Amino acid sequence: MAALKLSKYICVTSVGPADVAIFSTRSGALYTLGAREWDALTHGDFLEKIPRNSIELLMEASILVSSDENELNSILDLSKESIESDHVLDVVITPTAQCTLGCNLSDFGGYCGQDHKNELMSDATINGLCLQIERLIQPKHRRLLISWFGGEPLLAVNIIRSITEKLITIARQHNLTYQATLTTGGTLLTASMATTLYEELSIRSISLTLDGPKETHDLRRCTKSGKPTFETIAKNIDSILALPRLDRLKLALRCNVDSRNIEEVDSFINYIEDKAWAPRVDVYFALVHPWGERTNAEFAIDTIRFAKKEIDWIERLISLGGEPELLPPVRTFVCRVVTPNRLVFGHDGLIHRCTETPLAKISKFNDVVGTVNSVSPLPTSYKSWSWIDDIENGRYPCTSCEMLPICGGGCPLSWLRRSDVPCPSFKHNLKERINIQLKVKKNSINTCDEYQQPHAYSAAGMAKAFFGEDSEEYKCLALLDENLSIVRAQVAQGFYHNGKAQLLELSRERSSYANNYMARKFFNVMIEGTKSYVFYKEKDHKRLVQSVVNSLEALASISRNIELLDVRPAQVQVLLNYASSCARLNITTSICSKIQRYLCNGKELKFSTITLNSIETVTGWEGDRALFLDQVKEIQSDRLSDHGLKS
Template structure:
């Protein structure tokens, strides 16, 4: 036996009223265990005989300890290869509009008033049918609507969805969709319609702090008009719809953060509480990074700073019943869509890419980064287009990931970021100790509502 290279541990938890205890986390199983510190020291020293059999069995089950001859990196990447292509949901990202009303400074897209035509929609459908007829057994179709601003291509969304719903009905497949939208046009009535008739279940809307901060970043392209008040009103109205109240659809507010607006995150979270929508929405915190070489990340917080602040924001969310994504990552078998041969991104012109940040940008929009164009014969497609071979890059050791204990839950972060020579390690790498403790207390508090989380 040996202790797995794919484990993480907290420091000793004396200051959290857990004297001589540590939490261990297996990134191979996504499970965490509270253990005595001396037991962890014995594990590190390979001194297994002093540990009782029952605990050894638990540690083995959770892959905290593994066979001493196991090449764990080989096991992990082999599992990834086997599982990646066995996913039985056909997932596509469609960017049906090249247009957007906003001129956010960190966006690298070139916006034009172009929308997916009837002919292009026909090509979307043909391509999706090509995959459905490929012989692989699918249970459902999942579409992510992305832009430009997808709602500026509403007609194309409705038209495409109607055709996909018919295909799903004929083939006994389930259908689901999500949308990344700026929220400017998402009135309550439209939310209700999109959720109930067009099966868009999850909406991601960005607010970069309160109006004072948001309006300096997310203003209209034409007149630099502010947008916070309108977007916020739309979010509130959406939460009052029947579809929202019946939990058929929901909104996550994404907050893009750097040095210039991190101090506006707390006031925004407090505003959610003041306006009574804290119990209805979810939030996600995202560092601003370069996009297509536009230097948007020049004011980024350091990974360590961001990770530290994220813990405080999460604590506030927990205390105020604002939903956030799971604290601890799960085992994943691919970093993102770029690694999946049957996951593609279509733009309004029929161009096909591997990554949703490629369309409409100067750096990645060109032919050299495309899989192809839906108007052309499929034999012309480059099935090894930019980023598709990400799993080979991981295996080659060109990034840090081959040696990293986070790989099974991280997958290597954002392949595009590494492609641009920027390490893509997620916040979890920098605040996992705090997240393990917070997760422990959240699970304890589910058993005992009196527990108070303190740092």
């Protein structure tokens, strides 16, 4: 085995009296180790004291790396590759320069740096915008993501409608998936408006803001004439949550925090508890930062102080049924400003890279890359912004920071202007986040005893739980899941050739996941699941068995790398699907549920070939298949009561 070293890009914290938890910021993997193993890692004699298979797992998670690897170069090379291969065309559109709120006015102690005007996007600009977006589409693109921003975009709903119709047509013509989100102040977001956005304009996620309890919020986010807005926004949230037809509309609630309201956040969370919003609204907290010509220095608070408070708020939200992000995902590039696939179209036709610049005055900085009437091509290389090279050359402290893979460097604009130090709060509370995550794991709802849909196991669902619904990884895997369902439908109707051809094409997309090894593992599970179905329908028993083996190995690998997910129900599902299809066992949903509860009752599965804590390969599967089928038959038989499975 080649010489290895402990990666620089890790966060380590104590877990109990004897163990440690290691979080890799390069891979996003979280492991717990005993004190003996950790001592061996830190003293460099781990090859003699840690089993080889454990060494390989730590290498796969980038906790152990080659001794001659320049990790910074590897991270930056990955960032460059990710930018060049980015398959999402991500466009922010500001349809108006108007806004309903006065948080940009000094009279109300505002912190917003925008300059609002009574101006709307013209028809000519709309047409030019759509033309430019179509020109930006490349063969690598799979998805068109539109984010409506402002000002207040809901003051221009007719413009949103006009552009949406054109862009959906363009997306269909280029075989792109179309998705849309919207950011609003919230005063115009009635239930009727939300229904229109969701059902007619394909908007699936909406972000809005409340800056604390009523008294605090209304002092800073009032209308431009000084009228309060808290009650209106809260009423809108309640009315949306009350509509079953909007159950799948995602609401995100932001609370901007500075020195004037940091002590009021606890009271705000009490209000959230009274409203029972936490399980259905994604609540998060953000530091007020410089914006435009506003430094907001008079309101600034230390990030470390905020980070300490944030941990208490996160724990409180979890106790109320919320699911705030704990472990930050890997960010292969810092933000939209470094990639040509992610642009911002202003209401005036100017095309920007940063969302904060279209309506703000920023001295000594111009991020305009063109206009909707530009004839020459827009930038198509990450070199249009020197951020990655600046990191490599040590221009910013990010060069030596172990948080770089999950932070990306914060805000390039802030570093460039030297307006503030944009380090994220998790830099100062990541250890606490890890410990909370491990606590949540012990009380996780993802246990087999509570697994309610035995025949509806979904690798995409597991990916959603791990990466988060808004992550690019999950969105890509969800799209893959949709395409695989089409393949299965074709095969079910007897169109084997078409289905297999499309499956082969989807399998070739594996390279798109090369930059995130955990996403690649979910990709493998999903592909193998569909292969199993194809082989079953074709009565190709040999390949079916091998596909089952591959699925079990892939799930076991996920389990080893993601201690926060209980994959045993999925492992059992693979086996039961095999039994149901290949061996023609009549396994009903009820029987399946009982079998799962039996198999996952203890800490390990009861089949030697797939014991959760020891599986490396499943080479014994071929010989134990008969034993497995016999055991399933026994559990399925009238002797269910012998296993504590009385109906």
